[in-house]
Amino acid sequence: MQSFLRQSRVSINSRSWVCEAHLLDSGSKVLPFIVTVCGRVGSETPISCEYSGLRGVIVEETAEQHFLKHNDAGSWIQDSALMLSMSKEVPWYLDDGTGRAFVVGARGATGFVLTVGSEVFEESGRSLVRGTLDYLQGLKMLGVKRIERLLPTGTSLTVVGEAVKDDIGTVRIQRPHKGPFYVSPKTIDELIENLGKWARWYKYASFGLTIFGTFLIAKRAIHYILQRKRRWELHRRVLAAAAVKRSEQDNEGTNGQAENGSDGTQRDRVMPDLCVICLEQEYNAVFVPCGHMCCCIICSWHLTNCPLCRRRIDQVVRTFRH
Template identity: 30%
Template structure:
């Protein structure tokens, strides 16, 4: 680790331990709350998927038709049912039996030549890692959002596709996949991956010297969802105009996946245990650290309050002693040469530092000290403080 990284780590440690660990405790509490929220979502998804019926495509129509008969046409739209269906990917134009099936209903990958229903092409820039002599300029730019055009570009093409029963197509039934509004990850297959270096120009030296980021390579990727791929869909299925359709459920972490139902349940069960114990550990640490911080700050506050009360008591005692001394000085007869040059009532008792002139009583010397620009009333030299002079 370099000296700069050590300094950054030391600063972060000081910030995290500020307030006797209160900042660290709050951060751990935030992580614990987020972990428990994820645990709630994952455990709910686990129960939902475990109770979801796993059906074939042909059984979906009979299930939805029987439920529609039970409703006795009380609603104009059938309520969708959550189902788990497994099949193969096919283009909709190849199975609908219309004139569209006479032409190709699938996309063709530009790189591999494979037929697919989804093609995603991504071109992203790889930037240099060195920060240059003025590394802080790069750190400031990293705090700002970079323009998406400088990051790269992405293209997404899709044709309507269905999930059909494996080995029984085209005579089998199928269910249309509706990706509208879905943000779930798609089980795409990478068919092209290439990194092309960027030619260095004369201007690159100045960019490197001042820590400016510049692209050193361009990464091209192409991912597809090929025809005939085994896939599982867990979502809301409905029967619209006699055609089966499945769409994503936002309350579930999966929609289209290569995993089977047992694999999804096992994965969610593992995640649930991990999130539960993670929430317990982070919550316990946050409670312990916050409790320690509260006790330490409470003790410090009580000590500060006791010191403040002691200072107030000492100040009251000093004021009473000064008042008593002033009263005694007012009662005694003071020669004219020893009177205070300001009030002309009390004896000269305080000498100014650094000039050393003994020309004021203690009360007037204090009033001179608290001025905005304290100066000796005799020599007009700046005064730092005053000293009480006692007769032997």
């Protein structure tokens, strides 16, 4: 505790905290506010642990039954089951030598941990009748494991929370409606340093996710642009090829009356029936229902409308020409 908190609310990253616990009383006019209090745990009515003999203000006792269980494979596997879970708490405070500040709801605070006071294993009795019954049920009782966890008196803690006064004027530290709530054996400087590390990790993670998101958006946009460009090029080539095809058909119709059959056969050999899309393969696909044949089977897979009449293509039928 190094300087008195004069602001009504502060962040944990602030270096201002309560200098002495008795100064909380002098700041009663501005209560509640966020404070940091350091001191040793104390209580008027501490709890005495049954197995360890330690005295604490929060005590948790658990009992687990350990046993061997016979599985379907015919082997024995170790397992456990919770028999008892009990928790006790008495009113407690932090004392820095100048005053006391009671702490409420510490179990839900960040950084709160309980010390293991004792861990005892009680073996099960070797009764013949009990052992036979358990064996028939596919069990072998090993014993009971009892664990005591507690917050011992005299422990140094740092509490960051909201300072309020109850109806009788007692100052207490509790979870704020908005803001941090820490109950930790670490000092305030260690808490600030730890938060700084997490803040840096979050910063790096957000930066990486931003880059990754930008990459995904740019990739999708480029793919969309290239796809539109390919469609436009295909459409342009289809229209140009269709115009050439119509022109050739018109010329053939005009010149067909003046030419004989042998000339037509020779022209067919010189000008093969090429696909109007790729201009490389001979057309061998018939569009249904219009019946036009002007594209190869490969280019036909990429079309939805006939290049000649613009009717929708319901089916493409491959033909084999001699």
